[in-house]
Amino acid sequence: MTPTARTKWIVGIVGIASAASLFYWMRRPPEGFLTGLAPIDATRTVFTMRANSDGPSRFWIGVVDGTSGEVVWSRELPGETYSIYARHGLTVSEQQVTVKVRDTVDSARVLAFDLATGEDRWTSEPIAFQPSEHPMEPRVVSGEQPTDDGRQLLHGDHDRVTARLVARDAATGTTQWSHELPGDGVREMVFAPQTVLLRDRGWSFLRRTDGSVTRELSRSDDGCLVDGWFVTWADDRLVRIDLADPGAVVQESPLPSAGRALACGTHAGQLVFTVARDTNAIDQGTTEMIAVAGEPPAIAWRVDLGRAEPSSWAQSRDSTGPDGTPHRGALASFVPLVLYSADADGLELGVVDVAHGRLAWKSPRRDELLHYQAFRGSGDQHFLSNGTRVVAVDGATGHVTAAIDVLHQTALAFHAVDGRLWIYSMDWHRMDELPWAVLDGRTLAVVGRGNEALQPTDVTRDVIAWLGAPAG
Numbered sequence: 001m002t003p004t005a006r007t008k009w010i011v012g013i014v015g016i017a018s019a020a021s022l023f024y025w026m027r028r029p030p031e032g033f034l035t036g037l038a039p040i041d042a043t044r045t046v047f048t049m050r051a052n053s054d055g056p057s058r059f060w061i062g063v064v065d066g067t068s069g070e071v072v073w074s075r076e077l078p079g080e081t082y083s084i085y086a087r088h089g090l091t092v093s094e095q096q097v098t099v100k101v102r103d104t105v106d107s108a109r110v111l112a113f114d115l116a117t118g119e120d121r122w123t124s125e126p127i128a129f130q131p132s133e134h135p136m137e138p139r140v141v142s143g144e145q146p147t148d149d150g151r152q153l154l155h156g157d158h159d160r161v162t163a164r165l166v167a168r169d170a171a172t173g174t175t176q177w178s179h180e181l182p183g184d185g186v187r188e189m190v191f192a193p194q195t196v197l198l199r200d201r202g203w204s205f206l207r208r209t210d211g212s213v214t215r216e217l218s219r220s221d222d223g224c225l226v227d228g229w230f231v232t233w234a235d236d237r238l239v240r241i242d243l244a245d246p247g248a249v250v251q252e253s254p255l256p257s258a259g260r261a262l263a264c265g266t267h268a269g270q271l272v273f274t275v276a277r278d279t280n281a282i283d284q285g286t287t288e289m290i291a292v293a294g295e296p297p298a299i300a301w302r303v304d305l306g307r308a309e310p311s312s313w314a315q316s317r318d319s320t321g322p323d324g325t326p327h328r329g330a331l332a333s334f335v336p337l338v339l340y341s342a343d344a345d346g347l348e349l350g351v352v353d354v355a356h357g358r359l360a361w362k363s364p365r366r367d368e369l370l371h372y373q374a375f376r377g378s379g380d381q382h383f384l385s386n387g388t389r390v391v392a393v394d395g396a397t398g399h400v401t402a403a404i405d406v407l408h409q410t411a412l413a414f415h416a417v418d419g420r421l422w423i424y425s426m427d428w429h430r431m432d433e434l435p436w437a438v439l440d441g442r443t444l445a446v447v448g449r450g451n452e453a454l455q456p457t458d459v460t461r462d463v464i465a466w467l468g469a470p471a472g
Contacts, residue, residue: 032060033426034434038092040115042418042438043067043448046097048090050080051431061099062118066422066438066448073118077111079103091153093170096121098153110155112173122173127157127166152176152208154189154196165189165198167211177211192225192243205230205246214246221261222328224271233261233273238297253297262287265331267354269293270300274327289327289352301357305339305350325375332380332395334360338372347372349384349467351398360398363467377416381441387411390423390456391463392444399470402444403463404456408435416441425454 032051039045043066051058062074079101091098095115102108107128112121151170156163163181168174181198188199195214198204203217217239223232230241233255240251259275266272271292291300326335333355339348347369353360363369371386380395388411391403406412410426421444424436429451437449439456446456464471 031428032431032434033428034424034436035059035426036090037413037415037422037424037436038090038097039066039415039417039420039422040092042420044072045415045422045436046090046092046115047434047436048077048099049431049434059101061097061113063097063115064436064450066420069448069450075113075118077101079109093151096170098170100155110153110168110173112170121171124168124173125175154191165196165206165211167208179206179211179213187220190223190225192228192230195243195246197230203230203232205241205243215241219260222264222273223261224264224266224329226266226271231271232264233259233275235259238271238292255292255297255299263325263327265328265335267291267331267333271297272327272331272354274305289354291354291357303352303357303359305337326382326395329376332376332382334393334395334398336374336382336384336393336398338369338374338384349374349469351393351469353398361468361470363469366466375414375416377421377441378419379441381416381419383414383416383421385412385414389459389463390414390421390439390444391467392442394442397470400460400464400467401442402458403460404439404444405459406454406456408454420447423454 032049034047034049036048037045040063044063045066046061046063049060051060057080059077059080060074061077063072064070065072077099090100092115096112097115098110098112100108100110103126107126109126110124112123113119114121153168153170153173155166155168157166157178158164165179165181165186167176167178169176182200186198186200190197190199194208196206196208198206199220202220203223204213205215206213217232219234221232221234223230225243228243230243230246232239236255238253238255240253242248259277261273261275263274264271273290273292275288275290277286277288287305289303289305291302292298293300326332327337331354333353335352335354337350337352339350347367348365349363349369349372351360351362352358368386372384373386374382374384376382382393382395384391384393388407389403389405390412392401393399394401406423408425408427412423412425415422419441421439421441422436423439424434427435429435433451435451435454437454437456438447439445440447444456463469
């Protein structure tokens with residue numbers, strides 16, 4: 001064979017191989033990774049995903065059956081879901097799923113789809129988009145006002161200069177009002193039938209009908225919504241504001257304990273506050289859980305948590321997984337807290353018996369607890385996790401009921417609903433083998449999954465011994 005012929009032969013072989021490779025790439029099953037789950041109930045969830053690792057990214061939304069693994073429907077989005085884990089861009093309510101997508105460099109849209117079929121419901125006008133630490137995810141709120149069916153969608157809108165809270169009719173997407181916000185948004189939104197409360201350096205009370213401000217508080221201590229009132233602890237006073245008329249006179253009751261409220265919950269008619277006793281620096285004071293009851297309000301009991309800081313309050317709620325801190329809202333009888341100690345090495349898991357006002361049990365100090373976070377499931381179930389290990393704690397008894405290890409490349413994210421715990425990771429996989437699973441909330445046994453490789457290992461006995469915990 002002459003040199004010229006040999007060269008032509010090599011070039012031909014390379015060309016055939018390249019064409020075959022391109023043909024395979026075009027025909028192979030697309031890959032993707034999950035960017036978010038939003039459970040509808042115990043058996044179905046909305047998912048968002050990013051697809052195509054070897055080409056331009058494409059973003060999808062759909063519904064999957066958590067028992068069979070069957071995709072009920074899916075469709076490509078006309079832009080990217082702009083938040084990893086999609087907690088800032090996705091909300092499910094009644095028969096509709098709403099997602100915020102970024103369609104240009106500095107603009108986004110809010111899209112609504114039928115939850116059963118995936119068909120279009122409505123699309124918003126373009127809104128400003130800039131990355132933000134407080135992007136204010138879309139939330140659908142039910143209540144007495146301001147729409148006929150009581151459903152209102154609120155979401156953030158950020159440009160390079162200003163952040164706004166935008167209210168829409170959830171059924172049609174029609175804009176009702178917008179309210180300019182300080183900085184790049186707010187840390188938290190709390191909803192009542194006639195009022196939305198915004199928390200940043202302080203609290204702002206807005207009417208849901210028109211977005212007008214009815215009251216502002218300069219402090220940002222945590223508070224509760226109780227029987228139509230907003231209740232918070234400020235130094236040595238219990239402050240109560242009527243949410244039907246936030247501009248009315250504030251009710252204040254003296255309480256013999258200085259501090260600032262880190263969290264507020266309710267249990268059996270009592271207000272339960274987690275309070276830092278030193279208002280300047282937690283590591284120079286103490287933290288305790290305090291119950292308030294009666295009229296006039298008085299302290300019913302207090303539990304000293306020592307020179308410690310509850311990690312569920314300290315860590316960002318936008319970190320991997322938790323939807324709810326265990327010591328806010330309606331509390332279970334037993335509440336687990338991972339405690340950062342200010343004057344000793346290591347951390348401890350403490351479980352507070354809220355029904356009797358005592359510390360039920362506490363683990364030995366463990367350095368490894370630094371990476372754990374406590375969060376609430378549905379009903380009385382609570383969980384601890386470091387992203388690969390999941391521990392279930394029964395809120396009715398305080399006992400550890402199960403523990404599993406799940407080994408994979410990326411950390412787990414979680415969503416709990418109706419006695420189930422949905423878990424998923426962001427590993428790249430074929431679109432029909434995405435790494436998600438549904439677990440029984442008490443036993444952590446698998447009841448459905450999308451990838452057989454996501455196989456938990458039971459470590460219950462080891463974890464009970466490691467924590468020195470009572471077994472469920």
